[in-house]
Amino acid sequence: MLKEKEVKNLAEVTVRFAGDSGDGMQLTGSQFSDTTAAVGNDLSTLPDYPAEIRAPSGTIYGVSGFQLHFSSTDIHTPGDRPDVLVAMNPAALKKNLDELKPGGIIIVNTDAFDSKNLKLAKYESNPLEDGSIKGYEVYQVPVASLTSKALEDTSLSQKEISRCKNFFALGLMYWLFNRPLEPTLHWIQVKFRDTPEFIDANTKALNAGYNFGEMTEVFTTRFTVAPAKLPKGIYRSISGNEATALGFLAASVKSGLPLFLGSYPITPASEILQYLSYYKNFGVKTFQAEDEIAGVTAAIGAAFAGNLAITNTSGPGLALKTEGIGLAVMTELPLVIINVQRGGPSTGLPTKTEQADLLQSIYGRHGESPVPVLAAATPSDCFYMAIEASRIALKYMTPVILLTDGYLANGSEPWKIPHVNELPDISVKYWTQKEGFAPYNRDENLSRPWAIPGTPGLEHRIGGLEKANITGNVSYDPDNHHNMVKLRDQKVKGIVKDIPDLEVDGDQEGDLLVLGWGGTYGAITESVIKVREEGYRVSQAHLKYLNPFPKNTGEVLTRFNNILIPEINLGQLSKIIRSEFLTPVIQLNIVRGLPFRTSDIQNKIKEILGGKNNGR
Amino acid sequence: MADKVEAKEVKLTAKDFASDQDVRWCPGCGDYSVLAQVQRSFPDLVGIKKEDIVWVSGIGCSSRFPYYMNTYGFHGIHGRAAAIATGVKLANPKLSVWVATGDGDLLSIGGNHFIHACRKNVDLKILLFNNRIYGLTKGQYSPTSEQGKITKTTPYGSVDYPFRAISLALGSRATFIARTLDRDVKHLQAMIKRAAEHKGLAFVEIYQNCVIYNDGAFDIYTNKETKDDHTLYLQHAKPMLFGKNKEKGIKLDGTKLKVININESDNSINDVLVHDEFDESPLYATLLAFMAENSDLPTPVGVFRQVFRLTYDEGVENQIAHIKAKKGEGDLEKFLFSANTWEVN
Structure with a gap:
């Protein structure tokens, strides 16, 4: 008779799936996430994969990982260190063991621990046998051979069977964490609808993994x-790129303007182009251009012709689009540039995250070239910031840069889906009357009229040469240039009246404010919550508007003795805050291509506050 | 009682297409002729309203063109005119979109955009003002400058090989390709109209004289003394004849073209190649494209090739219409809630 297995209740768990880049770890991770979301946990994910598509199997640099943090409470990060590591081969174990929490659970695919793979992973002896993983709770499961056995009566080749082993591992994890199989079974049905033999095989592998957990003596506890x-x-799971x-798309619907995307594929931003290219029944036009420059300049052409025009890219592409953005500044056309930041400089770390394009976004153009810069804070926040960036671009006739990053782009979280009528109305009107029309006549927001080709009687010319104020004719007049430089600057500065104040979470004044921007929101929030639990008094504020800053920013800074700015760069926001507000700040800069570990931020907070955990 | 007003279509004139801006090209520049012929031709374009015309340009002398046309205009940045124009056309396919560009703008810094606009058959009309020199930056050699040319940046003569613009357009699959001359106003007008009528990417290379930095570059093709022997006017379905008395003809000899005198006893007009604009194969037009560089052969002007393919903008519109018909007009509320969802109570 089977022994009744113990069920342990946990508040939160961090799991990391790791294997070869061809092992299907991203799929396994995202299936586990979707199922976990569907059973009502809060969650946050961190896919971490190499830039190579199929790096040589068995190597350490070819290891692909997917980390997932889920809980019964509100959470904000994918977790610092995993509690559970699923290692499909020795390289996956080697690469991830250091990160695992002391005493954590390791589930290994023992079949992969042969001499060849051990050598590839640079193990001199088998870590499963030499005692080097003592201190962890290790479950040795021959995943590959158990999968083969489960699929022995199928018509699949040995290679195809081998590719089903991630479903076995997934099934086992579903058993271990008490998750239902149905969502993945349904997904298999849809995904492989044209190949019934794969439906059959993957279903069998998933069930076999689940049943193995149930039947085996190896596992005594489930969670x-x-x-x-x-x-x-109503909720759904959403990644930053899809959001x-x-x-x-929502901005297009709410503005009543057709959406035009000019784009060139680049990691980690290509998915935005991929998603939008599906939305054709909304009339969305996606132009996969010959290069980054054509992406932005075609979008500028589309903006001139009256579309809601956007272009998406990542750091190297933003550099290429720079001259085009300057053209949009000069021609004062609405345009949103989405920069999904990745590790740089140059090709850098294409699949990793970073926040080092802030200075490039605000200042990285020749001439006095002001551009509003916004940054999303979480994967689902990308949705709202996309609408906000569109609103500002259209209302102020200006290019706007929206910053996200590799972590937000690929990470996912549950999202309470908004109703369309709850979203802001951002409708705009083209200028159509002949009376009072001049291309650079400005309204109360210093915004010029948008008169689009096809409108009779309003034929006019614009371009990159300096414009005479009002008429828009080419002008080399020194005083006019000075005036126009200031007008463009004032226009962007004036957006400050139209954006929300910076909010402080926690005490409104005190010893320490942790100030962040963009994708570090989750890590900072969780860190602040944790240190508060230990009795520290610390406040938090998060900037989503980087140019201009919210109007109360300077005043907020004066209310705290210390300002800590954690950034995944060498202090770009810190530099701007110092120069804008003449206030000292404390930097925390860790540039590893990964999100902050909350422990790093917590330690820094404690270091600043010393023993001042006043609550105790 | 004049209570009835006749709705009359007012025919526009060249003046209607002239903007109020002073034209600032050098006196004697070939660009004046192109501007004048465009302004003269446009009133004749059938079914194109003035407000639907957009001129887009890059950087260079010729790229000032949009400022002088009383239509919509966009003066872009160096090399990017074709890409900007593509965005305009895709955003609103009803517009008639024209590109004014030079040899540096289109073939050097903008080469990539040019070949891809051709390949995609975006419905743009591209007028290349080819003067074989960088004028606005004051006299550096260009990608169409002949080898050995002495300029400010090639004081000992240029060592690189020039592009053949027509051949580049052919290789990039442009569907309408023509060449004309700034000084032959009738022919220039005719080519502008032919380009306007073409559905798809129309490329017109205009040999344009830079009076300051490359004066007389195309003199041989326009000068009374020399033009008959050096310029071949292509006419569809007509034998390819040239010379003062149309006594010379082009004969296809194997895969080579050669000049024959039809009055000589061995030859007759039947030996002369008959021009076919509509030949589907690009091989024949490629032979013609290479004539300009061969000193034994005259340089052809006229329509090299015209073929018909669905345009890129039509393809985009058709696909949207097709998907709308299949899936129904997009409903954002439904779409947002259509993913795998769960309810929290």
Whole structure:
């Protein structure tokens, strides 16, 4: 008779799936995430994969990972260190063991621990046998051979069978964490609808993994994580890139303007182009251009012709688009440039995250070339910031840069889906009357009229040469240039009246404010919550508007004795805050191509506050 | 009682297409002729309203063109005119979109955009003002400058090989390709109209004289003394004849073209190649494209090739219409909630 297995209740768990880049770890991770979201946990994910598509199997640099943090409470990060590591081969174990929490669970695919793979992973002896993983709770599972056995009566080749082993591992993890199989079974049905033999095989592998957990003596305990108490509503899981694409789709619907994307594929931004290219029944036009420059300049052409025009890219592409953005500044056309930041400089770390394009975004053009810069804070926030960037671009007739990053782009979280009528109305009107029309006549926001080709009687010319104020004719007049430089600057500065104040979470004044921007929101928030639990008094504020800053920013800074700015760069926001507000700040800069570990931020906070945990 | 007003279509004139801006090209520049012929031709374009015309340009002398046309205009940045124009056309396919560009703008810094606009058959009309020199930057050699040319940046003569613009357009699959001369106003007008009528990417190379930095570059093709022997006017379905008395003809000899005198006893007009603008194969037009560089052969002007393919902008519109018909007009509310969702109570 089977022994009744113990069920342990956990508040939160961090799991990391790791294997060869061809092992399907991203798929396994995202399936586990979707199922976990569907059972009501809050969650946050961190896919971490190499830039090579199929790096040689068995190597350490070819290891692909997917980390997932889920809980019964509100959470904000994909977790610092995993509690559970699923290692499909020795290289995956080697690469990830250091990160695993002391005493954590390791589930290994023992079949992959042969001499060849051990050598590739640079192990001199087998870590499963030499005692080097003592201190961890290790479960040795021959995943590959168990999968083969489960699929022995199928018509699949040995190679095809081998590719099903990630479903076995997934099934086992579903058993271990008490998750239902149905969502993945349904996904298999849809995904492989044209190849019934794969439906059959993957279903069998998934079930076999689950049943193995149930039947084997190896596992004595399984875990549950109760659903989180999230606000009422209908939810879905969303990644930053999909949220960005949906945000611009929503902006198109809410503005009443057709959406035009000029784009060139680049990691990690290509998915935005991929998603938008599906939305054709909304009339979305996606132009996969010959290069980054054509992406932005075609978008500028589309803006001139009256579309809601956007272009998406990552750091190297933003550099290439720079001259085009200057053209949009001069011609004062609405345009949103999405920069999904990645590790740089140059090709850098294409699949990793970074926040080092802030200075490039605000200042990286020749001439006095002001551009509003916004940054999304979480994967789902990309949706709202896409709408906000569109609103500002259209209302102020200006290019706007929206910053996201590799972590937000690929990470996902549950998202309470908004109703369309709850989204802001950002409708705009083209200028159509002949009376009072001049291409550079400005309204109360210093915004010029948008008169589009096809409108009779309003034929006019614009371009990159300096414009005479009002008429828009070419002008080399020194005083006019000075005036126009200031007008463009004032226009962008004036957006400050139209954006929300910077909010402070926690004490409104005190010893320490942790000030962040963009994709570090989750890590900072969780760090602040943790140190508060230990009795420290610390406040938090997060900037989503980087140019201009919210109007109360300077005043907020004066209320705190210390300002800590954690950034995944060498201090770009710090530099701007110092120069704008003449205030000293403390920097925390870790540039590893990965999100902050909350422990790093917590330690820095404690270091600043010393023993001042006043609450105790 | 004049209570009835006749709705009359007012025929526009060249003046209607002239903007109020002073034209600032050098006196004697070939660009004046191109501007004048465009302004003279446009009133004759059938079915194109003035407000639907957009001129787009890059950087260079010729790229000032849009400022002088009383239509919509966009003066872009160096090399990017074709890309900007593509965006304009895709955003609103009803527009008639024209590109004014030079040899440096289109073939050097903008080469990539040019070949891809051709390949995609975007419905643009590209007028290349080819003067074989950089004028606005004051006299550096260009990608169409002949080898050995002495300029400010090639004081000992240029060592690189020039592009053959027509051949480049052919290789990039442009669907309408023509060449004309700034000084032959009738022919220039005719080519502008032919380009306007073509559905798809129309490329017109205009040999344009730079009076300051490359004066007389195309003199041989326009000068009374020399033009008959050096310029071949291509006419569809007509034998390719040239010379003062049309006594010389082009004969296809194997895969080579050669000049024959039809009055000589061995030859007759039947030996002369008959021009076919509509030949689907690009091989024949390629032979013609290479004539300009061969000193034994005259340089052809006229329509090299015209073929018909669905345009890129039509393809985009058709696909949207097709997907709308299949999936129904997009409904954002439904779409947002259509993913795998769960409810929290």
